[in-house]
Amino acid sequence: MSGPEVGSRHELERGAFPAFLASLERHGYSVVGPTVRDQAIVYGEIHRVEDLPIGWTDRPGAGSYRIERRADAALFGYNVGPHSWKRYLYPAHERLWTAERDASSFTVRPEPTDGPALALLGVRACELAAIQVQDRVFLGGAPDPGYRARRQRLLRIAVQCGQAAATCFCVSMGTGPGVAPAAADLALTELIRPERHYFLVEVGTPEGARVLEGVPLRPAAVETERAAEALVAATASSMGRTMDTSGIRDLLVLQPEHPRWEVVARRCLSCTNCTLACPTCFCSTTEEVPTLSGERVERWRRWDSCFTLGFTELHSGSARRSTASRYRQWLTHKLATWHDQFGSSGCVGCGRCITWCPVGIDLTEEVAAIRATGPPATPEAPR
Amino acid sequence: MPRSPRPKLAVWKFASCDGCQLSVLDLEDDLLALAGAVEIANFREASSAVVDGPYDLSLVEGSVTTEEDARRIREVRAESRILVTIGACATSGGIQALRNFADVKEFARVVYARPEYVRTLATSTAIREHVPVDLELRGCPVNKAQLLEVVSAYLGDRSPNLPTESVCASCKRRGTVCVMVARGTPCLGPVTQSGCGALCPAYDRGCYGCFGPAETPNLPSMVRRLDELGVDAAARVRLFRTFNAGDPLFREAANASAPPAEAR
Numbered sequence: 328m329s330g331p332e333v334g335s336r337h338e339l340e341r342g343a344f345p346a347f348l349a350s351l352e353r354h355g356y357s358v359v360g361p362t363v364r365d366q367a368i369v370y371g372e373i374h375r376v377e378d379l380p381i382g383w384t385d386r387p388g389a390g391s392y393r394i395e396r397r398a399d400a401a402l403f404g405y406n407v408g409p410h411s412w413k414r415y416l417y418p419a420h421e422r423l424w425t426a427e428r429d430a431s432s433f434t435v436r437p438e439p440t441d442g443p444a445l446a447l448l449g450v451r452a453c454e455l456a457a458i459q460v461q462d463r464v465f466l467g468g469a470p471d472p473g474y475r476a477r478r479q480r481l482l483r484i485a486v487q488c489g490q491a492a493a494t495c496f497c498v499s500m501g502t503g504p505g506v507a508p509a510a511a512d513l514a515l516t517e518l519i520r521p522e523r524h525y526f527l528v529e530v531g532t533p534e535g536a537r538v539l540e541g542v543p544l545r546p547a548a549v550e551t552e553r554a555a556e557a558l559v560a561a562t563a564s565s566m567g568r569t570m571d572t573s574g575i576r577d578l579l580v581l582q583p584e585h586p587r588w589e590v591v592a593r594r595c596l597s598c599t600n601c602t603l604a605c606p607t608c609f610c611s612t613t614e615e616v617p618t619l620s621g622e623r624v625e626r627w628r629r630w631d632s633c634f635t636l637g638f639t640e641l642h643s644g645s646a647r648r649s650t651a652s653r654y655r656q657w658l659t660h661k662l663a664t665w666h667d668q669f670g671s672s673g674c675v676g677c678g679r680c681i682t683w684c685p686v687g688i689d690l691t692e693e694v695a696a697i698r699a700t701g702p703p704a705t706p707e708a709p710r
Numbered sequence: 711m712p713r714s715p716r717p718k719l720a721v722w723k724f725a726s727c728d729g730c731q732l733s734v735l736d737l738e739d740d741l742l743a744l745a746g747a748v749e750i751a752n753f754r755e756a757s758s759a760v761v762d763g764p765y766d767l768s769l770v771e772g773s774v775t776t777e778e779d780a781r782r783i784r785e786v787r788a789e790s791r792i793l794v795t796i797g798a799c800a801t802s803g804g805i806q807a808l809r810n811f812a813d814v815k816e817f818a819r820v821v822y823a824r825p826e827y828v829r830t831l832a833t834s835t836a837i838r839e840h841v842p843v844d845l846e847l848r849g850c851p852v853n854k855a856q857l858l859e860v861v862s863a864y865l866g867d868r869s870p871n872l873p874t875e876s877v878c879a880s881c882k883r884r885g886t887v888c889v890m891v892a893r894g895t896p897c898l899g900p901v902t903q904s905g906c907g908a909l910c911p912a913y914d915r916g917c918y919g920c921f922g923p924a925e926t927p928n929l930p931s932m933v934r935r936l937d938e939l940g941v942d943a944a945a946r947v948r949l950f951r952t953f954n955a956g957d958p959l960f961r962e963a964a965n966a967s968a969p970p971a972e973a974r
Contacts, residue, residue: 365887365914390935392892409887419883596928598900599875603882614871619740619747619862630883635875636925650926685878685890685900686935 330536334508334529336547339515341524343543344376344402351446354538356482359415360448361405366394368408370415373448380405387494387678390687400524403449403517406492407677411606412447412454413461416477423473423613423626440476446538450485452503453495453675455510457606458483463669464609482534485511489558493567494678496691500572502675504562513538516555527555568678570691571698572662575672578698579663583655587696592651594686599632601680601688602657607673610638633657658690717766717865719744720752722786724772724779725806725834729851730797731755731771740858747865763789767864769857770843773799773834773956775806780831780840787841794860795837798850802922803956805850806834810956834956845870850920850953853905874925876900877917880908889916896941896949901927901963922954929963943967 331337339347351358360373363380373379384397385405397404426435450458465474488495488504497503506514512535516527527547530536602608612631617624631638634653639646647653665673674690681689721731735756737744744750751761768790774780787793798804809817810833818825837843847860856872863870873879877899881888889895889911897916899908903924910917923929936946950964 365892367887367892369885369887390891391894392888409892410885414885419885594928594931596876596878596900596931597926598878598924600878600882600888600900603879616859617862617866619743619858619865621866630879632875632879635873635879637873637875648926650928683888683891685888685897686931 330538330540331530331544333531333533333536335536336530336552337528337539337544338547338551339526339528339542339544341402341526344526347539347542348373348376350540350542351448351482351538353541355444356446356538357443358446358448361403361408363394367392368394368405370408370410370412370447376402379403379449384490385492387492387682388687389494389681389689390684392682399519401489401517401519403486403515404489406488406490406495407451407454407679409604409679409683411604411677411679412450412458413606413609415445415447416458416474416481417461417465417471417609418473419630421473421628423628425623425625427623428621438473440473442477442480444480444482445477446482446484448484448486450483450511451488451677452485452506452510453497453500453677454606455483455485455506456497456500456502456675457677460607460669460671460673460675461609463671464607467669482538483511483513484535485514485531487514487516487555487559488562489517491562491565491567492678494681495566495676496568496570496678497676498563498566499568499570499691500672500674500676505559511535516558518551518554518558525551527551568681568689568691570674570676570694572672575694576663576666579659579694582697585697585700587693587700588651588655590696591654591688591693592649594688595634595650595654596685597634597650597653598685599634600683600685602632602634603630604679604683605661606677606679607661607675608632612637633660658693661690662694716747716749718751718761718763719748719861720763720765720768720786720790721750721755722752722768722770722772723755724770724783724800724837725775726772726797726799726804728755728771730800730849731769733796733851733854733857734769737854737858740854744858744861748861764791765789766791767861768793770795770800770837771797773803773806773836774840775809775831775834776829777831778829783837783840792844792864793837793841794845794847795843796847796852796857798848798920798922798953799834800837801846801848802836802954802960803834805953805955807956808951809834811951836956847872848903848921849905853907856905873904875904876924876927877902877904877906877908877911877921880904880906881911884908884912886912889914890935890939894939896936896939896945898932898949900924901929901932918952919950919960920953922957923959927959929959930966933963933966 358373362371379402382400465471485506509531512532514529636645661673890897895916898919899917902919903921905921947964950960
């Protein structure tokens with residue numbers, strides 16, 4: 328039995344969603360998706376449709392986040408939560424290798440890269456863009472073996488955004504809210520009518536088609552496609568925030584002494600939350616963990632942040648001792664020098680850094696403040 | 711390279727609850743490895759068999775609260791090649807540093823039937839205020855893995871890996887939902903040093919600050935945020951005056967009048 332064609336569009340009834348989940352498992356995937364835990368919509372294992380945040384939504388703000396009940400029973404009626412998908416491709420802690428002494432020398436064993444094939448269910452457009460950003464980081468140049476292995480067995484099931492949060496600005500960053508054809512293995516649009524709760528399913532890749540084998544589908548009606556387009560268009564027009572990105576690279580690179588860096592540093596806790604909540608921040612540190620006998624040592628990698636002193640520890644101490652210099656480094660890298668390094672912005676407009684900053688520092692506000700008072704960007708900006 | 715075949719380890723107790731020393735005994739399987747790697751020469755909590763000093767590595771628990779202890783810590787220092795203080799009592803005076811803000815004679819009158827038998831100092835102070843300290847290991851209690859890391863680093867003649875970043879970094883790595891952002895729960899995590907593995911937020915509680923201030927804590931901003939969350943001055947004193955009440959930065963945060971709202 329073969330699945331539908333790549334590029335084809337179908338309707339999936341809400342009642343058939345359990346069959347869809349079962350098909351993912353039957354095709355060898357462990358499903359990870361949104362679930363309600365600790366008063367938030369986080370990502371976790373999904374075994375049954377009841378594991379999804381049925382009838383819940385979220386209200387992310389600057390330094391605040393609350394979940395609340397919806398009037399309907401939407402499965403994906405929320406924005407983005409505290410977690411990002413990066414922990415499934417780039418774990419917060421990862422053993423890289425183990426070395427053991429033998430009689431005359433030592434042996435290094437790299438960490439095996441096998442593991443379960445994950446299906447990420449409910450990936451938003453901004454999150455797909457974030458995975459693409461991290462692909463350029465981890466797969467460009469010298470590919471990271473663990474990331475590559477996990478990425479190769481990954482299935483991305485996107486869900487179009489039916490709403491935008493107060494902290495959303497994907498339209499400004501050009502990453503959403505619509506999921507481009509073929510940007511994901513499958514793209515779902517959730518449609519809720521008084522008489523009918525169903526999904527438009529767009530097939531983006533052959534693997535996306537394969538996992539639909541045996542799932543009850545019906546060809547998409549023109550009205551369904553139009554309703555889905557209208558939903559995404561409405562979301563696009565209701566972004567809670569905007570960021571003017573014109574000339575942003577030079578705007579920031581030319582402003583190392585702007586007084587705004589000191590202003591934001593008076594609020595910034597240098598607590599690392601923004602960077603670790605960010606779906607694209609990729610910095611890590613490594614540490615060797617030896618046994619007391621010294622016969623065996625493990626090298627571990629863990630998420631690090633440019634907001635720590637140790638991040639720039641050199642022979643003479645930390646190179647970025649002031650919080651102003653650390654915030655400037657983060658924002659300038661994220662929005663400006665990322666373009667030089669990876670050919671895109673490091674920001675996808677998801678708003679997590681705004682929400683999960685304990686004091687609600689808002690990068691869109693910081694950029695606007697710098698733009699309001701800084702000199703105009705010039706083409707002669709130093710590279 | 712390891713130093714002498716089996717370096718001599720001593721564990722000392724000053725004013726404390728013994729919880730940090732118990733963390734040594736609580737190393738379980740690693741305790742056997744520890745006993746193999748070092749000679750446990752003086753550890754009264756574990757054994758009454760004591761080998762005379764000098765000692766290669768001394769772990770000091772507790773704060774200085776008596777004249778006798780102030781004298782004894784100088785002796786311990788004199789016979790210790792490396793002296794590491796372990797736990798909030800030893801590194802900032804502990805919960806008993808609450809006496810630093812009160813009349814200790816009054817306390818003694820209330821608590822003891824015969825207060826004249828009690829000879830105590832008016833303050834509880836960190837070990838480093840009395841003798842030079844080679845390394846401070848924070849926490850109430852200390853973290854077992856960090857304790858082992860200190861000994862391991864000593865044996866390997868390397869710097870121990872003891873991050874001084876905030877508790878938030880640990881919360882984010884383990885995927886804990888921020889209790890301050892998602893619930894409005896006052897939490898000292900953003901200004902507290904990691905090391906506990908972000909235990910309390912994982913159980914829906916705000917951080918109590920057991921590990922003392924993080925590397926570059928922005929306490930004025932933290933105080934402002936607590937104020938916005940409804941933590942009034944009296945509640946803020948209780949929040950900052952726990953196990954690290956004697957820490958100068960936490961003391962200042964407890965006493966600060968709420969700073970005015972920052973201009974954006």
